[in-house]
Amino acid sequence: MKTKAVIDRFEGDKAVLLVGEEEDKLIVPRASLPSGAKEGQWLQVDVEDDRVQSAIIDKAETAKRIENIEEKLARLRRGDHRKS
Amino acid sequence: MTDINGEMKAAADYAIRSAKDKFGQELDFSDQSTDKLENLLDQAYRSFSNQPKDENTNTAITRTANIWGSYLGEFMRLKWGGTWTLKGSERLVSIKNAEFSPIRFVYKKITSHPEYSVEKYLMVTKSKILPSPVIPKQSQNLSENIKQSKEQSIINQPPKNTKKNKNLVFILLGIGGFVLVIIACITFFAVVLSPSSLQNVSIMEPTEAFAEIPLLQPSLPLTVIIPSDTPSVTPILPDAEPILPRTPTQQINPTTLAPLRIHFIDVGQGDAILIQGSGGEVGLVDGGDTSSGIVQYLQSLGITHLDMIVATHPNADHIGGLVKVLNTIPVDKVVTNGMMHTTLEYEHFLDAIITSKAEYVEVKRGETILLGNLNFDVLSPISNTDDDLNNGSLVLRLVYRKVSFLFTGDTQPAAEEILLASGLDISATILKVAHHGSRSASPLDFLTAVQPEVAIYSAGLGNDYGHPHPETLDALTSVGAIIYGTDVNGTIIVTTDGDGYSIETTKQVQTPTPPIVLPTTEQTSELFINVVSLTSPITPGGTSRLTINTIPGAVCTITVYYKSGASQAAGLGSQTSGENGDVTWSWKVGSRTTPGIWRIVVTTELNGQTISTEIPFEVR
Numbered sequence: 001m002k003t004k005a006v007i008d009r010f011e012g013d014k015a016v017l018l019v020g021e022e023e024d025k026l027i028v029p030r031a032s033l034p035s036g037a038k039e040g041q042w043l044q045v046d047v048e049d050d051r052v053q054s055a056i057i058d059k060a061e062t063a064k065r066i067e068n069i070e071e072k073l074a075r076l077r078r079g080d081h082r083k084s
Numbered sequence: 085m086t087d088i089n090g091e092m093k094a095a096a097d098y099a100i101r102s103a104k105d106k107f108g109q110e111l112d113f114s115d116q117s118t119d120k121l122e123n124l125l126d127q128a129y130r131s132f133s134n135q136p137k138d139e140n141t142n143t144a145i146t147r148t149a150n151i152w153g154s155y156l157g158e159f160m161r162l163k164w165g166g167t168w169t170l171k172g173s174e175r176l177v178s179i180k181n182a183e184f185s186p187i188r189f190v191y192k193k194i195t196s197h198p199e200y201s202v203e204k205y206l207m208v209t210k211s212k213i214l215p216s217p218v219i220p221k222q223s224q225n226l227s228e229n230i231k232q233s234k235e236q237s238i239i240n241q242p243p244k245n246t247k248k249n250k251n252l253v254f255i256l257l258g259i260g261g262f263v264l265v266i267i268a269c270i271t272f273f274a275v276v277l278s279p280s281s282l283q284n285v286s287i288m289e290p291t292e293a294f295a296e297i298p299l300l301q302p303s304l305p306l307t308v309i310i311p312s313d314t315p316s317v318t319p320i321l322p323d324a325e326p327i328l329p330r331t332p333t334q335q336i337n338p339t340t341l342a343p344l345r346i347h348f349i350d351v352g353q354g355d356a357i358l359i360q361g362s363g364g365e366v367g368l369v370d371g372g373d374t375s376s377g378i379v380q381y382l383q384s385l386g387i388t389h390l391d392m393i394v395a396t397h398p399n400a401d402h403i404g405g406l407v408k409v410l411n412t413i414p415v416d417k418v419v420t421n422g423m424m425h426t427t428l429e430y431e432h433f434l435d436a437i438i439t440s441k442a443e444y445v446e447v448k449r450g451e452t453i454l455l456g457n458l459n460f461d462v463l464s465p466i467s468n469t470d471d472d473l474n475n476g477s478l479v480l481r482l483v484y485r486k487v488s489f490l491f492t493g494d495t496q497p498a499a500e501e502i503l504l505a506s507g508l509d510i511s512a513t514i515l516k517v518a519h520h521g522s523r524s525a526s527p528l529d530f531l532t533a534v535q536p537e538v539a540i541y542s543a544g545l546g547n548d549y550g551h552p553h554p555e556t557l558d559a560l561t562s563v564g565a566i567i568y569g570t571d572v573n574g575t576i577i578v579t580t581d582g583d584g585y586s587i588e589t590t591k592q593v594q595t596p597t598p599p600i601v602l603p604t605t606e607q608t609s610e611l612f613i614n615v616v617s618l619t620s621p622i623t624p625g626g627t628s629r630l631t632i633n634t635i636p637g638a639v640c641t642i643t644v645y646y647k648s649g650a651s652q653a654a655g656l657g658s659q660t661s662g663e664n665g666d667v668t669w670s671w672k673v674g675s676r677t678t679p680g681i682w683r684i685v686v687t688t689e690l691n692g693q694t695i696s697t698e699i700p701f702e703v704r
Contacts, residue, residue, distance in 0.1 A: 008399055008400045008427055008429070009400070009473065011522070011549040014548070016654070018400065018429060021428070022625065022674075022675050024674045024675065026652045026654070027652055040425055040426040041426075042426065047674070048648035048678070049649070049676065050653045050673070051651060053648065065431075066426055069425075070424070072431065072438065073434065076444040081437070081441055082441050
């Protein structure tokens, strides 16, 4: 099944992925990810039975997430959340 | 006064004979013989690991440590000169201006620290007695800088000799994890060290030549009180590893302390540290991952409000649990390093701060985080622009009168080297070891500058990454730190009044180890695998648990095979069965798992013997 996943971190030669909205944690060989894969990048993965069959970097999704997060961070930095 | 050098030589000769007669190994004081010694110690460790804890076992372990330790000591004396000296009940090798306890090293290696290496021990020994052959010049300069800066800020530091004394008293009283790992080997005792084989070597009789090394009994309380101003025992010079004095000289009643309490909480694979100040202030540094149980821990202590949360960096194993905390308990302030992540978990973290209306603060080096009257100096990072989230971890130092703490998150060598070069005081009585004890952190020059008396790492038992790595444990040992880990000790609580400190742990240590078949004994019992329990059937998205029972000390692995192949879910690491032979795995069955009857393959390995079994597992 095709879904989205994000690289939470690398641990040695392994990568920790958080898969889908449920954020299922899968641990995959770093080498099984596309070259140039980085922490924080979103991927399109084909996951079957808790196993990543394929993964490609999803630049658009990554950019969208960054934009979203930056907006929230900006609110926090300005202290907007404490004003209302 | 007996001739101790003569005694020890005789003991080493006995070791040589034993090695040859019982194990077919030639210990001839050559450099190669240390490899053979290493093998013998590994064998002893495996043999002792699976035996009842009783007096006979303790005696056997002590004798074994004496025998092989004598050979190691004689090896050191032949190589570098020196003499044996008796200090209290302990036999030390005194070489030039340093003293070493090879017997204590062997004792630790065969009881609790199989990862210790004879080769490394000798390397460290060499570096202590010869003028710095191992340390690169640059590091030396750095160490000098640090040293100077330490002297300048001496007002914050316990006097050096006090620190040493504390170390001594601490070690003898506690040794938390290490002490509790006293395991036995009747077989080994009978075969190698039986009274009959000792008869013609009277020197090996403990009551005569070898006073017993004080063995701390498992029944001893886990609490250790370390008075810092203990009257000095004869000063002991830097050693390759800690030396145990014989008896406690002073014990503080914990009730007289006005304490700061710091809890290194067992949250599985992740970090979570609770700080309870003497004025009632409460702070939390990291919260483990989403399944950390941190909220329950706080609630069990009656904590209904947090003055502060610090997220050292935004990886899931540090902030996951903080989301639940923020959603459950009122929090005044959240402190971060300002580095962002893109995960949903991080977004949930931000959402939770927004909803909680907690003050949001970002800090970097040079700033101080206040919690009541506690000041946490931020030592790293310099900025929040690092590419690597771990490396950007907040590194905090807390000085509580004479006792100091260093909290390191998952910081990496790149940041650690920058910190070292800064000349800032990074010394700490208690170090929270960086990155779960991973080999990717804590280079030796950094640890040397920190010079911790106690090192605490946080890691999950049987975690997927092999944390803590033996290299890190070795390095910590070589700088003289007593090591605690949440995987083996459970939650570790440090209580301090600013003078001394005490350490409590929630778990008694179990030693994971395969017993080995000694050359002269018959084959031990057959390997077996019994399934104790399994969550099956299970629906996709649920958490499954499997418990098996096998011979204690067996290395057990499971692989869950679904339609498309082996599962990559977290939690399926390899584990060693504990004293009762049980091993439990817990993993999430992904929401995308194809329903059906699948199989779990369990493999156990012991002494080169391997067996496997398949267990049906239903997803529906």
